[in-house]
Amino acid sequence: MxxxxxxxxxxxxxxxxxxxxxxxxxxxxxxxxxxxxxxxxxxxxxxxxxxxxxxxxxxxxxxxxxxxxxxxxxxxxxxxxxxxxxxxxxxxxxxxxxxxxxxxxxxxxxxxxxxxxxxxxxxxxxxxxxxxxxxxxxxxxxxxxxxxxxxxxxxxxxxxxxxxxxxxxxxxxxxxxxxxxxxxxxxxxxxxxVISDAGLRVTGYVSPTVALPTTQVSVQFNGVPVKATVPDATTGKFTLMPLPAGTYDLVVTSSGRVTAVMTGVPVVSGTPTAVNTAGIPILPPTATMRSVSGNVLPATATVRALQSLTGGPTVEVGWAAVDAASGDFGFSLPIEAPVKAAYVANATSLTFTADAAAAGKYTIAAASAGVTKTQAIDASVAVPAVNFTFP
Structure with missing residues (x-):
């Protein structure tokens, strides 16, 4: 139930x-x-x-x-x-x-x-x-x-x-x-x-065009997702809860779309935070996707893709499923520039601005037993295999 x-x-x-x-x-x-x-x-x-x-x-x-x-x-x-x-x-x-x-x-x-x-x-x-x-x-x-x-x-x-x-x-x-x-x-x-039935949540809408199982909406703190979900397949509505009180970055990723980031989203206990309404949904521009693959040993390590926007923040845009037998992993990442907007309470319109300097620039981060290794990549061109080995 x-x-x-x-x-x-x-x-x-x-x-x-x-x-x-x-x-x-x-x-x-x-x-x-x-x-x-x-x-x-x-x-x-x-x-x-x-x-x-x-x-x-x-x-x-x-x-x-x-x-x-x-x-x-x-x-x-x-x-x-x-x-x-x-x-x-x-x-x-x-x-x-x-x-x-x-x-x-x-x-x-x-x-x-x-x-x-x-x-x-x-x-x-x-x-x-x-x-x-x-x-x-x-x-x-x-x-x-x-x-x-x-x-x-x-x-x-x-x-x-x-x-x-x-x-x-x-x-x-x-x-x-x-x-x-x-x-x-x-x-x-x-x-x-879970402290309050009313607050400690973020709600909003993506366009029904991207209300797909491959679309993920997350709230992140310092580049780490705190809660993530998929939007409703009919309305595009998303609800992220429960969340600790604080200020977050809202990140929308979808296959064939650039990453959309809304900064400074507040979460409080008394009332829910609505980032937008159905009348002004989030619709990231279309993108060309680049396949990025590699190998990590041991295969118990975790691998994710980060993107740093001009003036901040750095956000997680992908999590790779590492094969438990081989250690192989792969991403599909947008080549075009991510878009960014600041949270505005009771917004009547949304204006996302492309961050051209961040286009195609990613950091692949692998972690194992408390140790993290990173490698910067440029997805605007073919990316060689990204490999990591931990002791």
């Missing part, structure tokens, strides 16, 4: 069992002070897949960031029966509530999302359907038995509710394994506090 942002956890009472465990004697520290944690699941867009399915068994939290699976202090939200969720149903502001539990008040620093294993009874508990392909089991990491770990900073106040959204980035989490026909789950997860 999928729910809007304001839906109540009570609607799931019949299908969820809420259980707190560990921390006996009135909870961690024995204070007896209790609060409530509610957890939802959401997703960024996936590239090249019709479905990305996971089966959720439970969510676990602990006040210790180093607590092992068998240590004390774990609190749980048990999903009973375990629920199979297509992450691609959770874009454009949709949250799927996993449940809530009462637990000792305090700061929680570790969260684990526990999935059901693929086995003979449920061989496709976790699976993908590649676009144009058939459903295939998604191999989960060996550490999955104890849950997919996220480092968090969650304050649960006495008598209050902490509302948390787990953002499961399907595009960055599914990795192809060469020509084997198999796929690995390399989970990319973040946990975002």
């Amino acid at each position: 999928k729910y809007g942002f304001a839906s109540a956890a009570a609607a799931l009472a019949a299908s969820l069992a809420m259980l707190g465990c560990g921390g006996g004697g009135g909870g961690i520290g024995g204070t007896g002070r209790m609060g409530t944690m509610r957890v939802s699941l959401t997703d960024a867009p996936a590239c090249g897949y019709d479905q990305v399915n996971i089966t959720v068994d439970r969510v676990r939290v602990n006040q210790s960031s180093t607590a092992a699976d068998g240590d004390g202090g774990w609190q749980e939200i048990v999903v009973s029966p375990a629920r199979r969720i297509n992450l691609l149903d959770l874009t454009n502001g949709v949250l799927d509530e996993l449940g809530q539990t009462s637990l000792p008040a305090g700061k929680y620093t570790q969260l684990r999302l526990v999935l059901v294993d693929n086995d003979s009874t449920h061989p496709l508990a976790n699976s993908v359907i590649p676009t144009g392909g058939s459903e295939t089991a998604l191999d989960t990491p060996s550490a999955q038995q104890s849950g997919l770990k996220i480092n968090v900073d969650i304050d649960v106040a006495e008598g209050k509710e902490a509302d948390i959204a787990i953002d499961f980035d399907a595009c960055k989490s599914v990795v192809k394994r060469g020509n084997s026909g198999k796929y690995n789950l390399k989970p990319v997860l973040t946990a975002i506090p």
Whole structure:
């Protein structure tokens, strides 16, 4: 079941069992002070897949960031029966509530999302359907038995509710394994506090002309996407939520179009931020695309394409899917200049200006085990293979 942002956890009472465990004697520290944690699941867009399915068994939290699976202090939200969720149903502001539990008040620093294993009874508990392909089991990491770990900073106040959204980035989490026909789950997860039903979101419209699965709208901070989605296929509307309060860059990328960037987009808790209306949609100019490919070792590294606009900002314009067997990766990047506009509240028109100096100029950045390597490229001409090797 999928729910809007304001839906109540009570609607799931019949299908969820809420259980707190560990921390006996009135909870961690024995204070007896209790609060409530509610957890939802959401997703960024996936590239090249019709479905990305996971089966959720439970969510676990602990006040210790180093607590092992068998240590004390774990609190749980048990999903009973375990629920199979297509992450691609959770874009454009949709949250799927996993449940809530009462637990000792305090700061929680570790969260684990526990999935059901693929086995003979449920061989496709976790699976993908590649676009144009058939459903295939998604191999989960060996550490999955104890849950997919996220480092968090969650304050649960006495008598209050902490509302948390787990953002499961399907595009960055599914990795192809060469020509084997198999796929690995390399989970990319973040946990975002949900503070207000009204604010902490950005809404707007792209032109229906580019309201396609290949179009991605993201809000970024210092060149790192914080939330991304695909626009509605009919109206072009996009909703990015939940978001921490702050100031962001809105980035629109689409195959065959230049990159469009809107700077200085504010996010506040009280009201949503509308960057434009359906009457003045964002429509990036057409572009010629350049294929850029290469190899990275080890194949567990991540690779992305960055573009620096004159006077800032630097934004991520592409994320490469690295083949888990070979380490090969590839992008398709616009040759023509990106366009930029500043956010204006209650705008009656949009004026994006081409940044000619940035046309075709990119930085390919690879990261592995906390080390980042970069290579500048000029996509206005054929680009030789971009290769990285980490120790």
